[in-house]
Ligand SMILES: Nc1ncnc2c1ncn2[C@@H]1O[C@H](COP(=O)(O)OP(=O)(O)OP(=O)(O)O)[C@@H](O)[C@H]1O
């Protein structure tokens with residue numbers, strides 16, 4: 001099957017530690033999906049997972065690139081960061097596990113739910129991480145006939 | 149049941165920091181919590197969100213969920229960037245001296261019920 005052309009492509013930089021603009025990229029994607037006419041329940045899944053991945057770059061990494069490709073029946077999202085990487089992925093996926101420092105937790109981050117939210121919301125989640133290099137999160141969301 | 153944001157202001161003795169769509173705005177439920185990944189996963193669109201958090205990312209989460217009104221409790225100091233972001237997004241920001249528990253009780257008396265959604 002030839003690679004289908006995306007309807008919309010988006011590429012944005014994410015700056016580690018920038019809490020002022022954190023969430024803007026996911027917001028932009030939400031607007032794109034709404035305008036494209038996808039069902040709200042589907043958009044919500046994509047947006048929650050994208051937000052969590054975006055925030056993980058802001059909180060845990062130095063910088064990252066967010067790419068989204070929107071097709072007629074699916075959305076593909078990649079978040080590629082330069083950062084500390086994740087030494088133990090299985091541990092990181094446990095709800096409640098977080099290495100966020102106290103001042104970040106005070107802001108209401110670091111509950112340790114981000115990765116599990118991403119897993120619940122996406123249909124395919126692949127994480128490729130290298131300690132002291134960075135982390136790449138790839139997610140796919142398929143529009144199902146039940147429209148979510 | 150829908151409740152007008154204007155009625156919320158009165159019930160909470162709240163200060164309106166950003167009016168947003170307050171004049172016409174309504175909420176259809178409520179959520180309370182201070183953890184952002186909890187709120188984004190569980191809050192329902194159209195709800196009022198009661199929290200002590202007041203930094204700009206709260207507005208980002210509200211906007212992603214589709215929350216029209218944020219109630220910041222315990223008179224927490226609110227950063228100017230938070231207000232700026234809320235103005236851009238048309239989200240109402242209220243500040244009340246009540247604690248989160250007291251605020252939720254008052255909202256409940258107004259007829260707003262807790263809504264939670266599962267991802
Ligand atoms: N992009 C990343 N780079 C480095 N470490 C990461 C990255 N994403 C996640 N981690 C590690 O995995 C842990 C768990 O991540 P998760 O998103 O589940 O929780 P959190 O970010 O700590 O808290 P929350 O998402 O609830 O605010 C993090 O505390 C961190 O140690």
Ligand SMILES: [Mg+2]
Pocket residue numbers: 052055056110113114115
């Ligand atoms: Mg996280």
